[in-house]
Amino acid sequence: MLTQYIHNFINNFDQKKTMDQLQSVASTKEGVIGLATAALLMSTVAVYKSTRNDRGCPQVPNQSFLWGSTPEYRKDPAAFIQKWEKELGPVYGAYLFGQYTTVVSGHQVREIFLNDDFDFIAGIRRDFDTNLLANGGDLKDLPTHKFAGSIKKNLSPKLPFYTGRVIEHLKIGLKEFCGDVPDEGMEFDHVYPLVQHMVAKASASVFVGPELAKNEQLIDSFKNMVLEVGSELGPKPYLEFFPNLMRLRMWFIGKTSKKVKRHRDQLCAALKPQVEYRLNAMKENDSNWDRPVSKGQDFLQDILESGDIPAHVDPTEHCCDWVTQIIFAALHTTSENGTLSFYRLLDNPQVLEDLMEEQNQVLEEAGYDKTVGPEVFTREILNKFVKMDSVIRETSRLRNDYIGLPHLNTSNKTITLSGGAMIHAGERAYVNFYSNHRDENIQKMSDDLTTFKPYRFVNQDKNSTKIGEDFIFFGMGKHACPGRWFAIQEIKTIIAMMIRSYQLSALGPVTFPTSDYSRIPYGRFKIVPRK
Numbered sequence: 297m298l299t300q301y302i303h304n305f306i307n308n309f310d311q312k313k314t315m316d317q318l319q320s321v322a323s324t325k326e327g328v329i330g331l332a333t334a335a336l337l338m339s340t341v342a343v344y345k346s347t348r349n350d351r352g353c354p355q356v357p358n359q360s361f362l363w364g365s366t367p368e369y370r371k372d373p374a375a376f377i378q379k380w381e382k383e384l385g386p387v388y389g390a391y392l393f394g395q396y397t398t399v400v401s402g403h404q405v406r407e408i409f410l411n412d413d414f415d416f417i418a419g420i421r422r423d424f425d426t427n428l429l430a431n432g433g434d435l436k437d438l439p440t441h442k443f444a445g446s447i448k449k450n451l452s453p454k455l456p457f458y459t460g461r462v463i464e465h466l467k468i469g470l471k472e473f474c475g476d477v478p479d480e481g482m483e484f485d486h487v488y489p490l491v492q493h494m495v496a497k498a499s500a501s502v503f504v505g506p507e508l509a510k511n512e513q514l515i516d517s518f519k520n521m522v523l524e525v526g527s528e529l530g531p532k533p534y535l536e537f538f539p540n541l542m543r544l545r546m547w548f549i550g551k552t553s554k555k556v557k558r559h560r561d562q563l564c565a566a567l568k569p570q571v572e573y574r575l576n577a578m579k580e581n582d583s584n585w586d587r588p589v590s591k592g593q594d595f596l597q598d599i600l601e602s603g604d605i606p607a608h609v610d611p612t613e614h615c616c617d618w619v620t621q622i623i624f625a626a627l628h629t630t631s632e633n634g635t636l637s638f639y640r641l642l643d644n645p646q647v648l649e650d651l652m653e654e655q656n657q658v659l660e661e662a663g664y665d666k667t668v669g670p671e672v673f674t675r676e677i678l679n680k681f682v683k684m685d686s687v688i689r690e691t692s693r694l695r696n697d698y699i700g701l702p703h704l705n706t707s708n709k710t711i712t713l714s715g716g717a718m719i720h721a722g723e724r725a726y727v728n729f730y731s732n733h734r735d736e737n738i739q740k741m742s743d744d745l746t747t748f749k750p751y752r753f754v755n756q757d758k759n760s761t762k763i764g765e766d767f768i769f770f771g772m773g774k775h776a777c778p779g780r781w782f783a784i785q786e787i788k789t790i791i792a793m794m795i796r797s798y799q800l801s802a803l804g805p806v807t808f809p810t811s812d813y814s815r816i817p818y819g820r821f822k823i824v825p826r827k
């Protein structure tokens with residue numbers, strides 16, 4: 297009743313006015329007390345409902361009426377998971393993140409990923425909706441299935457073709473970032489900015505073409521849009537109780553934030569002349585135009601040629617919405633995980649030398665001598681770097697991911713898992729990365745799964761893009777990440793290139809985070825040109 301009332305109450309308000317009111321309410325002491333009281337009431341109702349509903353699985357006892365088990369989880373997610381799994385088994389209910397949640401581990405994760413009634417995109421939108429937050433157009437005009445379909449059709453099959461361009465642009469990115477590295481070497485505070493710049497440059501050359509990849513403003517958005525726009529959201533724990541308010545807040549940020557406006561403006565300004573030029577030339581069937589396909593394709597051209605631009609949307613705006621979606625799906629994810637693998641190597645200097653040795657062997661077998669540079673890499677050659685692939689998979693397996701990938705039951709019925717757990721309509725099931733990536737039965741291996749073993753997956757038929765219940769880093773089933781081949785190839789190329797060109801070393805300890813807030817390790821490092 298109360299939730300329904302609040303739902304109606306919010307939906308009957310003008311969004312902008314409501315948001316203004318909410319912002320001013322939340323900025324006063326009385327307002328915060330009011331919101332906290334409302335959150336307490338909501339929480340009490342939800343806890344009451346959850347105890348009355350039959351859940352078909354054991355529950356984590358609720359530790360606080362207001363926050364449920366969230367503080368215990370946030371304090372030490374690994375300890376939370378170990379404790380409750382030991383006590384309750386692989387599937388249990390918990391009051392987490394402002395709502396009742398079913399946490400699913402083991403073989404039953406399949407039943408979440410492979411059931412069409414569970415929807416990850418709908419599950420994540422409650423807390424993070426790219427369309428709203430980045431003012432990225434109407435979801436109906438660019439639905440996720442269209443975006444995913446286009447990646448599958450236009451990106452993955454063309455990877456062999458894009459490899460050379462990616463290498464060329466990674467090199468440009470490296471040069472722009474480091475300049476000429478002197479013989480005595482160069483020191484850096486952190487890996488992320490370097491990897492981020494290289495990923496932005498190479499990704500832009502594939503998504504919008506080599507010409508636009510020279511545009512500094514566009515590259516700035518490829519690098520910084522996700523972090524800057526994401527930071528506008530900030531932690532607002534009391535909003536976790538109010539999905540509608542959360543969405544209003546994202547909508548408000550999208551419409552009013554200066555950071556969002558800056559990135560959208562610079563993306564549109566960069567894209568506009570290219571989009572207009574290409575559309576004009578296509579319309580006039582001008583065979584002389586500098587068609588990107590003559591120099592190779594790019595993803596922007598695929599969008600323009602798809603004939604899918606809705607008639608009521610300005611083509612530049614539509615392409616800008618596409619690029620915004622691409623930036624959110626592809627850029628930070630790849631930079632972050634490239635950084636992680638890089639730090640694992642800095643932390644294991646012997647592996648760096650092994651990987652150089654592996655490169656030399658593969659290149660020799662391909663008919664090259666040891667002096668060649670990374671420009672000779674092809675997709676085929678990169679695929680033969682099996683030790684490096686294992687390092688990347690092992691890095692991803694051990695990432696500090698805990699309970700994640702919320703999947704919303706979008707049907708109007710209760711879904712019962714094979715172990716008996718019931719997820720009612722409108723509720724979310726979370727997948728337990730942490731357990732599946734460390735469980736001996738799931739991994740089908742027994743040697744210490746809590747430690748980093750770089751060559752664990754060599755000759756195991758488990759490469760870094762092979763998904764399954766033992767590797768849910770990219771999800772699973774028909775919605776598994778369609779960009780994973782591109783992401784992994786980019787990460788592999790960056791690492792292989794850096795190893796081939798420089799001797800890399802950590803300058804002090806490398807620290808891997810264990811919280812659920814940041815996945816990025818830190819530590820200083822040095823590069824010295826190889827002779």
Ligand code: HEM
Nearest residue numbers: 416444625626629630633769770771772775776777779783
């Ligand atoms: C290391 C980098 C990346 C990671 C860790 C990652 C991870 C994920 C995960 C966990 C999902 C959800 C899968 C599921 O629901 O089962 C996903 C979906 C998706 N990813 Fe990625 N991703 C990465 C890079 C990329 C790149 C480079 C692209 C685009 C070129 C991309 C495009 C997408 C799209 C379009 C979806 C939605 C698929 C659908 O709903 O059908 N991702 N990704």
